[in-house]
Amino acid sequence: xxxxxxxxxxxxxxxxxxxxxxxxxxxxxxxxxxxxxxxxxxxxxxxxxxxxxxxxxxxxxxxxxxxxxxxxxxxxxxxxxxxxxxxxxxxxxxxxxxxxxxxxxxxxxxxxxxxxxxxxxxxxxxxxxxxxxxxxxxxxxxxxxxxxxxxxxxxxxxxxxxxxxxxxxxxxxxxxxxxxxxxxxxxxxxxxxxxxxxxxxxxxxxxxxxxxxxxxxxxxxxxxxxxxxxxxxxxxxxxxxxxxxxxxxxxxxxxxxxxxxxxxxxxxxxxxxxxxxxxxxxxxxxxxxxxxxxxxxxxxxxxxxxxxxxxxxxxxxxxxxxxxxxxxxxxxxxxxxxxxxxxxxxxxxxxxxxxxxxxxxxxxxxxxxxxxxxxxxxxxxxxxxxxxxxxxxxxxxxxxxxxxxxxxxxxxxxxxxxxxxxxxxxxxxxxxxxxxxxxxxxxxxxxxxxxxxxxxxxxxxxxxxxxxxx
Numbered sequence: 001x002x003x004x005x006x007x008x009x010x011x012x013x014x015x016x017x018x019x020x021x022x023x024x025x026x027x028x029x030x031x032x033x034x035x036x037x038x039x040x041x042x043x044x045x046x047x048x049x050x051x052x053x054x055x056x057x058x059x060x061x062x063x064x065x066x067x068x069x070x071x072x073x074x075x076x077x078x079x080x081x082x083x084x085x086x087x088x089x090x091x092x093x094x095x096x097x098x099x100x101x102x103x104x105x106x107x108x109x110x111x112x113x114x115x116x117x118x119x120x121x122x123x124x125x126x127x128x129x130x131x132x133x134x135x136x137x138x139x140x141x142x143x144x145x146x147x148x149x150x151x152x153x154x155x156x157x158x159x160x161x162x163x164x165x166x167x168x169x170x171x172x173x174x175x176x177x178x179x180x181x182x183x184x185x186x187x188x189x190x191x192x193x194x195x196x197x198x199x200x201x202x203x204x205x206x207x208x209x210x211x212x213x214x215x216x217x218x219x220x221x222x223x224x225x226x227x228x229x230x231x232x233x234x235x236x237x238x239x240x241x242x243x244x245x246x247x248x249x250x251x252x253x254x255x256x257x258x259x260x261x262x263x264x265x266x267x268x269x270x271x272x273x274x275x276x277x278x279x280x281x282x283x284x285x286x287x288x289x290x291x292x293x294x295x296x297x298x299x300x301x302x303x304x305x306x307x308x309x310x311x312x313x314x315x316x317x318x319x320x321x322x323x324x325x326x327x328x329x330x331x332x333x334x335x336x337x338x339x340x341x342x343x344x345x346x347x348x349x350x351x352x353x354x355x356x357x358x359x360x361x362x363x364x365x366x367x368x369x370x371x372x373x374x375x376x377x378x379x380x381x382x383x384x385x386x387x388x389x390x391x392x393x394x395x396x397x398x399x400x401x402x403x404x405x406x407x408x409x410x411x412x413x414x415x416x417x418x419x420x421x422x423x424x425x426x427x428x429x430x431x432x433x434x435x436x437x438x439x440x441x442x443x444x445x446x447x448x449x450x451x452x453x454x455x456x457x458x459x460x461x462x463x464x465x466x467x468x469x470x
Contacts, residue, residue, distance in 0.1 A: 024049055024079055024080045024081045024083075024144070025047065025048070025049050025052075025055065025077065025078070025079045025080075025083060026077060026078035026079070026144060026186070027047070027055050027056075027057060027077050028058075028076070028077070028161075028185075028186035028187040028207065029058070029161065029187050030058040030060075030187070031161060031162050031163045031187065031188070031189050032162075033163065034163070034189065035058070038060055038061055038211075039058065039059055039060065039061060040059050040060065040061035040062075040071055040072070040073040041059065041090055042059070042071075042073055042089070042090060042091060042135055042137075043059055043073050043087055043088060043089060043090060043137050044056075044059070044087070044088040044090060045057040045059055045075045045085070045086070045087050045088075045137065045139070046085070046086045046087075047077055047079075047083050047084065047085050047086075048083065048084050048086075049079075049081070049082075049083055049084075050081070050082045050083065050084060050118075054086065057075040057076075057077060058075065059073045059074070059075055059137075060073065060074045060075070060209075060233065061073065061074075062074045062138065062233055062234065062256040063234050063256065063258040064134060064256060064258055064281055064283075064313055065134055065258060065283060065313040065314075065347075066258055066259065066260060066262075066283035066284075066313060066314045067313070067314070068134055069258055070134035070135055070258075071135065072134065072135055072136050072137070072138065072256075073135075073136070073137045073138065074137070074138040074139075074140070074231070074233075074254075074256070075137070075138075075139050075140070076139070076140040076141070076142065076186075076207070076231065076254075077140075077141060077142070078141075078142045078143065078144045078145065078186070078207065079119070079122070079141055079142075079143075079144065080143065080144050081120075082118060082119070082120045083118065083119050083141070084116060084117075084118050085116065085117055085118070085119065085139070086114060086115075086116045087114070087115045087116070087127060087137060088113050088114050089113045089114075089115070089129050090113070092113070092130075093112060093113055094110045094111075094112070094113060094114070094115055094129055094130070095130050096129070096130050096131060097110045097115050097127065097128070097129055098127075098128045098131075099117065099125050099126070099127055099128075100125065100126045100128065100342075100344055100378055101125070101126075101309060101342035101344060101376065101378055102376070102378055102415070103342055103376050104123060104125060106119070106123075106125065115127070115129075119141050122141050122142055122143045123141050124138075124139070124140050124141070124254065124279040124309055125138075125139050125141075126138055126139075126311075126344060127139060133345070138254075138256075138279075138281070140231070140254050140279065142207065142229070142252065145207065145229075148183065149181050149183050149205075151183070153181075155179055155180055155181060156180070156181050156182075156183055157174075157176065157180055157181070157182045157183070158183050158185070159182070159183065159184045159185060159188045159190055159206070159208065160185050160187075160188060161185055161186075161187035161188050162187075162188060162189075163188075163189045163191065164188065164189070164190045164191065164192070165190075165191040165192055166192050171193075171214070172191065172192040172193060172213060172214065173192060173193050173194075173195050173214075174190075174192050174193070174194050174195065175195050175197070176194055176195065176196050176199065176202055176204070177199055177202075178199040178200050178201055178202065179200075179201050179202070180202055180203075181202075181203040181205065182194060182202075182203065182204045182205065182206075183205055183206045184204075184205070184206035184207070184208035184209075184210070184230055185206055185207065185208050186206070186207030186208055187208065188206070188208035188209070189208065189209045189210075189211050190208065190209070190210050190211070190213075191211050191212060191213065192210075192213055193213040193214050193215045193216065193217070193218055194210075194216070194217045194218070195218045195220070196217070196218070196219045196220065196222045196225055197218075197220045197221060197222065198220070198221045198222060199222045199225075200222060200223040200224050200225075201223075201224050202222070202224070202225045202226070203225075203226045203227075203228070204217055204225075204226070204227045204228070204230070205226065205227070205228040205229050205230070206228075206229055206230055207229055207230070207231075208230060208231070209230070209231045209232075209233055210230055210231070210232045210233070210235070211233045211234070212233065212234050212235065212236070213232075213235050213236070214235065214236050214237055215235055215236075215237045215238045215239070215240075215241050216230075216232040216235050216238070216239040216240055216241075216255070217239075217240045217241070218238075218240075218241045218242075219240070219241070219242040219243070219245045219248065220242075220243050220244070220245065220296075221243070221244050221245060222245045223245060223246050223247050224246075224247040225245065225247070225248050225249070226248075226249040226250075226251075227240060227248075227249070227250045227251075227253060228249070228250075228251045228252055228253070229251070229252045229253065230253055230254075231253070231254045231255075232253065232254065232255045232256065232257075233256055234256055234257055234258060234259070234262075235257055235259075235262060236259055236262065237259070237261060237262060237263075238261075238262070238263050238264070238265075238266050239253070239255040239257060239262075239263070239264045239265060239280070239282070240253070240264070240265045240266070240267075241266055242265075242266070242267040242268065242270045243267075243268045243269060243270070243293075243294070243295070243296035244268070244269045244270065244295075244296040244297060244298055245267075245270050246270065246271050246272050247272050247273075248267070248270060248272070248273045248274070249273075249274045249276075250265060250273075250274070250275045250276070250278060251274070251275070251276040251277055251278070252276070252277045252278065253278050253279075254278070254279040254280075255278070255279065255280045255281065255282060256281050256282075257281075257282045257283050257284070258283045258313070259283060260283070260284070261284055262282060262283050262284055263282060263284040263285045263286075263288055263315075264280035264282040264284075264285065264286040264287060264310075265278070265280065265286070265287045265288070266285065266287075266288045266290070267288070267289055267290070267300070268290045268291070268292070268293040268294070268296040268300075268323065269290070269291055269292055269293070269296040269297055269298040269299065269300060269331070270289075270300055271298075271299070271300055271301040271302055272301070272302045273302070273303045273304070274303075274304045274305075274306075275287065275303070275304070275305040275306070275308065276304075276305075276306050276307055276308070277306075277307045277308060278308045278309070279308070279309045279311075280308070280309070280310050280311065280317075281311040281313065281344075282311070282312060282313065282314075282315075283313045283314040283315075284312075284314055284315045285312065285315045285316045285317075285318075285319045286310040286311070286312050286316070286317045286318065287305060287310065287317070287318050287319070288316070288318075288319040288320075288322075289303060289319070289320045289321075289333060289336060290321070290322060290323040290324070290333075291323060291324040291325065291331030291332070291333055291363070291365055292323065292324050292325035292331055292363075293323040297325065298331065299331040299332040299333065299334070300331070300332075300333045300334075301332070301333070301334050301335050302335045303335070303336040303337065304337050304339075305318075305336075305337065305338045305339070305341070306337075306338070306339045306340050306341070307339075307340045307341075308340075308341050308342070309341075309342045309343075309344060310341060310342070310343050310344070311343070311344040311345045312343075312345060312346045312347065312348070312356075313345070313347055314347065314348060315348050315353050316346070316348070316353065316354075316355055316356070316358045317343045317346055317356050317357075318338060318341075318356065318357055318358060319355075319358045319360065320333060320336060320358065320359045320360070320367060320370065321333060321359055321360040321361050321362060321363075321365050321367050321401060321404075322360040322362050322363065322365075322393060322396055322397060323362075323363055323365075323396065323397070324362070324363035324364055324365035324397075324401070325363065325364065326363040326364045326397065326398035326399035327398075328364075329364065330363070330364025330365055330366060330399075330401075330402055331363075331364070331365055331366070332365070332366045332367075332368070333365055333366070333367045333368075334366075334367070334368045334369045334370075335369045336369070336370045336371070337370075337371045337373070338357070338371065338372045338373070338375065339371070339372075339373045339374055340373075340374045341372075341374070341375050341376070342376050342378065343356050343375065343376065343377045343378065344378050344379065345378070345379055345380070345381060346377075346380045346381065346382070346383035347380075347381035347382050347383065348382060348383050349382050351420065352393070354382075354383040354384040354387055354420060355383065355384045355385070355386050355387030355388075355422070355423075356375075356377055356380065356383065356384070356385055356386065357372050357375070357385065357386040357387075357388075357409070358386070358387045358388075359387070359388045359389070359404055359407070360387075360389060360391065360393065360401075361389065361390035361391065361400070361401025361402065361403070361404045361427075361431070361433075362390075362391055362392060362393045362396070362397035362399070362400060362401045363397045363398060363399055363401060364399050364400075364401060364402055365401045365402060366401070366402040366403055366405075367401065367402075367403075367404045367405075368403070368404070368405045368406045369405075369406045370406070370407045370408070371407075371408045371410070372386075372408070372409045372410070372412065373408075373409075373410045373411055374410070374411045375409075375411070375412045375413070376413050377412070377413065377414040377415070377416070378415060378416065379415070379416035379417075380414070380416055380417070380419040382419075382420070383419055383420060384419055384420045384421065384422045384423065385412070385414055385419055385422045385441075385443075385454075386409070386422045386423075386424075387422065387423050388404055388407060388423070388424045388425075388433055388436065389404075389423060389424070389425045389426075389427075389433070390402070390403065390404055390425070390426045390427040390431045390432065390433060390461070391425075391427055392427070400427045400428070400431055401427070401431060402431055403426075403431060403432055403433070403434065404426075404432075404433045404434075405432075405433070405434050405435050406435045407433075407435070407436045407437070408436075408437045408439070409436075409437065409438045409439065409441060410437075410439045410440060411439070411440045412438075412440070412441045412442070413442045413443075414442070414443045414444065415444055416444075418455070419455075421455045421456060421457045422454065422455070422456045422457070423456070423457050423459065424436060424456070424457070424458050424459065424462050424465060425457075425458075425459030425460060425461065425462065426459070426460060426461025426462055427461060428461055429461065431461070432461045432462060432463055433461065433462045433463075434462065434463040434464055435463070435464045436462075436464070436465045436466070437466050437468070438454075438465070438466065438467045438468070439467075439468045439469070439470055440468075440469055440470060441454060441467070447469050448467065449467045449468070449469060450467055451465070451467070454467075
């Protein structure tokens with residue numbers, strides 16, 4: 001065994017007894033002591049295999065939205081095949097129910113205080129009753145795990161069901177060395193940060209919860225790191241923080257944050273990154289890609305971000321640029337792809353930080369070859385569809401950026417009230433925004449073929465902005 005956990009064989013066997021198992025449905029128990037302190041009783045949620053016995057889920061409380069500090073709910077389970085879900089609203093009648101993202105097409109039936117619906121595929125959804133998005137139910141239905149590591153493996157750091165917090169390490173940090181796989185089981189709560197520093201070949205995975213850490217996972221000067229499957233509840237700062245690291249894979253994580261600067265995934269001078277099937281509800285940028293910042297140096301290249309859901313209670317769902325190395329020739333941020341993304345909300349009252357799709361060219365960064373494809377925006381409370389600017393942000397930067405070039409938007413749809421005008425603008429004759437292709441942009445069912453019809457402001461120092469329908 002390792003120094004992080006020292007469970008006897010009998011406790012390891014507990015892995016198979018604390019959860020309600022069937023062939024096609026796995027439900028995880030909540031650790032003792034958290035059944036009351038971590039619960040939100042706005043909803044009672046049950047799930048069952050098609051025609052089987054109803055099983056109770058634990059409704060975790062998650063805090064959302066920096067402005068209101070609202071208490072929402074979250075449940076999770078694993079399944080295969082088809083399941084039925086029953087939700088009771090405990091504090092009033094259901095007059096209207098909406099399951100988002102809309103693209104999932106999940107149909108429901110509501111009567112009195114009860115709503116029911118079925119799921120046939122793993123998914124992440126928000127159930128909103130009577131238009132309430134601040135006290136909603138988040139439901140995460142995972143596929144059943146098939147690659148659990150062996151807790152007896154000396155290269156596995158295993159956190160079994162229960163609550164875990166470092167006793168012999170300052171700062172509530174677990175330091176993870178090279179070659180280790182960290183597994184946080186469903187039904188486990190870890191109250192600490194995982195730190196990977198100057199390491200390689202590390203996996204952080206499981207179905208458990210990282211609760212209220214300083215940061216969720218911090219990756220510094222490392223290579224070949226995977227973070228997969230975990231739920232992060234209200235870190236004080238970033239959910240995943242990466243600096244000067246390469247070959248990163250982040251998949252199937254779920255994140256809630258409600259503090260200032262509690263970004264979701266922020267990566268600085270990182271390259272060769274895949275972000276897949278994540279759910280981020282954050283009170284700052286959900287996903288931000290920067291070059292140099294603090295002690296991290298270098299450009300940022302080759303990102304694939306796909307099959308995900310983003311909800312920015314504050315700031316941007318996606319943000320590229322802003323930070324770079326202004327003391328020298330500048331960095332390059334390039335070859336970034338966002339594909340098959342559902343954006344549930346943006347709500348940001350500062351025009352300088354709006355844009356569901358935001359590229360902020362500052363600090364001598366050259367930003368190029370960025371693609372947004374199959375992006376569905378459910379709603380913007382306050383914000384813009386996109387904001388592409390070369391500028392000098394005096395609050396966070398030390399110089400204007402260089403060019404923004406070769407930006408492609410394809411199959412972008414927006415449904416909701418009229419947002420603020422989108423913006424494309426350069427900084428000078430030398431630092432421009434050029435070669436922007438906007439193909440199949442639909443706003444409330446209308447295909448946009450020019451800037452005026454899309455309420456898009458094309459400012460100075462821009463070149464070759466094209467609209468088309470295919």
